[in-house]
Each structure stands twice: as C-alpha cells, then as structure tokens.
Amino acid sequence: MKVLVPVKRVIDFNIKPRVKADGTGVETAGVKMSMNPFDEIAVEEAVRLKEKGVATEIVAVSIGVQQSQDTLRTALAMGADRAILVLTDVAVEPLGVAKVLKALVAKESPDLVILGKQAIDDDMNATGQMLAGLLGWAQGTFASRIEIADGRAAVTREIDGGLETVSLALPAIVTADLRLNEPRYASLPNIMKARKKPLETLAPADLGVDVTPRLTIVSVAEPPARKAGVKVASAEDLVARLRNEAKVI
Ligand code: AMP
Numbered sequence: 001m002k003v004l005v006p007v008k009r010v011i012d013f014n015i016k017p018r019v020k021a022d023g024t025g026v027e028t029a030g031v032k033m034s035m036n037p038f039d040e041i042a043v044e045e046a047v048r049l050k051e052k053g054v055a056t057e058i059v060a061v062s063i064g065v066q067q068s069q070d071t072l073r074t075a076l077a078m079g080a081d082r083a084i085l086v087l088t089d090v091a092v093e094p095l096g097v098a099k100v101l102k103a104l105v106a107k108e109s110p111d112l113v114i115l116g117k118q119a120i121d122d123d124m125n126a127t128g129q130m131l132a133g134l135l136g137w138a139q140g141t142f143a144s145r146i147e148i149a150d151g152r153a154a155v156t157r158e159i160d161g162g163l164e165t166v167s168l169a170l171p172a173i174v175t176a177d178l179r180l181n182e183p184r185y186a187s188l189p190n191i192m193k194a195r196k197k198p199l200e201t202l203a204p205a206d207l208g209v210d211v212t213p214r215l216t217i218v219s220v221a222e223p224p225a226r227k228a229g230v231k232v233a234s235a236e237d238l239v240a241r242l243r244n245e246a247k248v249i
Contacts, residue, residue: 001049001055001056001111001112001148001170002052002055002056002059002108002109002110002111002112003046003049003050003055003056003057003058003059003110003111003112003113003114004056004059004061004101004104004105004108004110004113004114005039005042005043005058005059005060005061005075005080005113005114005115006039006042006060006061006062006063006097006101006113006115006116006127007035007036007040007042007043007060007061007062007071007074007075007116008035008036008063008064008070008071008116008119008121009033009034009035009036009062009064009065009067009068009070009071010030010033010034010036010071010079010119010120010121011028011031011033011034011120011121012031012033012034013034013037013120014032015031015032015135016017017031017189017218019221019222020220022149023219023220023221024217024219025217025220026121026215026220032040033067033070033071034071034074035074035075035135036116036119036120036121037116037120038115038116038117038118038119038175038176038177038178039075039115039116039119039176040074040078040183041059041116041176041177041178041180041183042114042115042116042176043060043075043078043079043080043159043173043183044078044180044181044182044183044184045114045143045146045176045180045181046058046078046079046080046112046114047078047079047184047204048181049146049148050079051079051111054148054177055112057081057082058079058080058081059080059081059082059083059084059108059110060072060075060076060080060082060083060084061083061085061086061101061104062083062084062085062086063085063086063088063092063096063097063100063204063211064085064086064087064088065087065088065155066085066087068085068088069085069199072084072085072199073191073194073195073199074186074194076194076197076199077097077186077187077190077191077193077194078183078186078190079190080197081197082197082198082199082200083197083198083199083200084199084200084201084202085199085200085201085202086100086104086201086202086204086207087201087202087203088203088204090211090212090213091213092204092211093124093211093213093214093215093246094124094126094127094130095126095130095214096204096209096210096211096212096213097125097127097211098126098130098131098133098134098210100133100204100207100209100211101113101127101131101207101208102131102134103207103208104207105131105135105151105171106116107207110171111170111171112148112153112170112171112172112173113128113131113171113172113173113174113208114146114174114175114176115127115128115131115173115174115175115176116175116176117141117142117143117175117176117177118175119154124125128141128174129141129162129175130174131173132172132173132177134162135171135173137171137172137173137175138166138168138169139168139172139173139174139175140153140155140157140158140166140168140172140173140174140175141156141157141174141175142158142175142177143155143156143157143158143174143175143176143177143180144156144157144177144180145162145165145180146157146174148170151169151170151195152167152168152169153167153168153170153172153174154166154167154168155167155168156159157173157177158177158179161229163172205223
C-alpha cells in the first residue's frame with residue numbers, strides 16, 4: 001500500500017508571528033520555519049503503518065519554495081521513502097494545493113493520502129476536503145485513530161460531540177488531528193540517511209496545474225491588545241457592570 005503525505009513549510013509553532021509593516025502579510029524573512037505540526041503527525045502515522053507492514057512506500061510531497069526541501073528532508077528522516085517538491089514562489093491556496101495533489105495522485109496512484117487537518121499559518125482546514133472532493137474519494141477528517149483492514153480504513157474522528165468512527169473504502173483521504181500520535185524526532189543517523197533518499201523536483205506546469213491565487217489579501221493586522229481586567233467589589237457591582245458596561249445581560 002502506497003501512502004502519500006503532503007507536508008507544508010510554515011513558521012515554527014514556537015514563534016510569535018509579526019505582521020509586516022505594510023500590512024500585506026506576516027513576516028517570514030529571517031524567521032524559523034518548520035514542518036506544519038499536523039503534518040508531522042501525518043508522517044508519523046504513515047511511518048507506523050509501514051512499521052506494521054500495512055504500508056509499503058511513503059511519498060512525502062511539498063508545494064512551495066526551494067527551502068521546502070528542508071521540510072521534505074525532515075519527512076525523509078522520520079521514515080518517508082522518497083519526496084517530491086512542487087516548486088513555486090507563489091503562496092499556493094488550498095484549492096491550488098488540492099489540484100496539484102490530484103495530479104500527483106494520478107501520477108503516483110497512492111491507496112491513502114494522509115494530510116494534516118490544517119496548516120497553522122493560515123488555518124484554512126480545507127485542502128484534504130477539497131482533494132477528496134476533486135478525486136471523488138471517501139474522506140475521514142480530524143482522525144485520532146486509523147485502522148486499515150480488508151481494503152478499508154476505519155477512521156475515528158474527533159467531532160464536537162465526542163468521537164465518530166467511519167469506514168472508508170480505499171483509496172481514501174485522511175486528515176490527522178492532534179491526538180492521532182506523538183511524532184518521533186528524527187535521529188542523527190536517519191537525518192544523514194535522508195540526505196541520500198530520492199527527492200524529485202517538478203513545476204506546477206509539469207502537472208498541468210495553474211496555481212495562480214484566486215484570493216486577494218486586503219489587509220493583515222495584529223489583534224487588538226487585551227485590556228487589563230478590573231476587580232469588582234461585590235456581586236451587585238458585577239451584575240451592574242455586565243448590564244450597563246458590557247451589555248451582555
Ligand atoms: P490547510 O487546508 O491549508 O489548512 O492545510 C491542510 C493540510 O494540507 C496541511 O496540513 C498539509 O498536509 C496540506 N498542505 C497544505 N498546503 C500545502 C503545501 N503547500 N504543500 C504540501 N502540503 C500542503
């Protein structure tokens with residue numbers, strides 16, 4: 001069983017993003033970038049499926065700038081077998097990413113695509129769903145458990161009311177939630193080995209996909225700073241303030 005795992009290069013989750021002075025976006029120059037945390041979970045799950053003998057090959061793919069190679073090397077060091085970089089300087093939107101992935105699915109014929117549930121840079125939470133829609137494949141989003149048996153994937157999903165398990169006919173799309181697993185750190189020997197694993201570079205045009213953005217960012221602004229709280233003297237005072245100042249009761 002072949003597993004395709006899309007991994008995105010994003011601002012490291014420990015970094016507090018800064019809005020660019022001209023309000024056109026978030027500053028990325030000189031900022032530490034890493035693999036999107038949900039994609040690490042997706043890679044880990046694919047590696048575990050391979051360790052269990054369920055998956056036979058893991059292909060990591062990233063759509064982005066040249067430095068996305070580093071993200072792919074991390075996936076290779078964690079246990080992916082080979083990688084594909086779809087090189088573009090355009091900030092590709094979820095629909096563009098989904099179209100590129102659809103073309104790669106046609107080229108690679110995976111049985112399973114495991115994505116992150118969302119990329120933490122723009123929090124779109126859309127690519128997996130769009131890919132499933134474009135391919136007409138079953139999808140199990142927000143997965144906290146995946147069991148593969150008899151050509152089907154049983155995916156336990158984190159939903160508002162608790163957990164739901166869906167049974168998907170393969171090939172299928174799964175998006176990884178936080179509790180699916182705890183991703184491993186790549187060991188030094190594996191980081192060294194990853195340097196020799198194959199990494200193919202393609203352009204979106206090689207796949208016949210136009211990734212020109214359809215959305216325009218009008219402006220990006222910092223959220224307003226939170227005001228300091230006040231201590232109220234009594235319950236009556238609290239109720240009066242909630243009624244007259246906050247106007248919430
Ligand atoms: P999003 O819909 O943007 O929140 O992203 C959801 C998931 O789609 C991510 O966790 C990745 O697995 C995948 N993805 C999104 N953008 C890219 C990209 N540029 N390259 C590779 N994978 C991506």
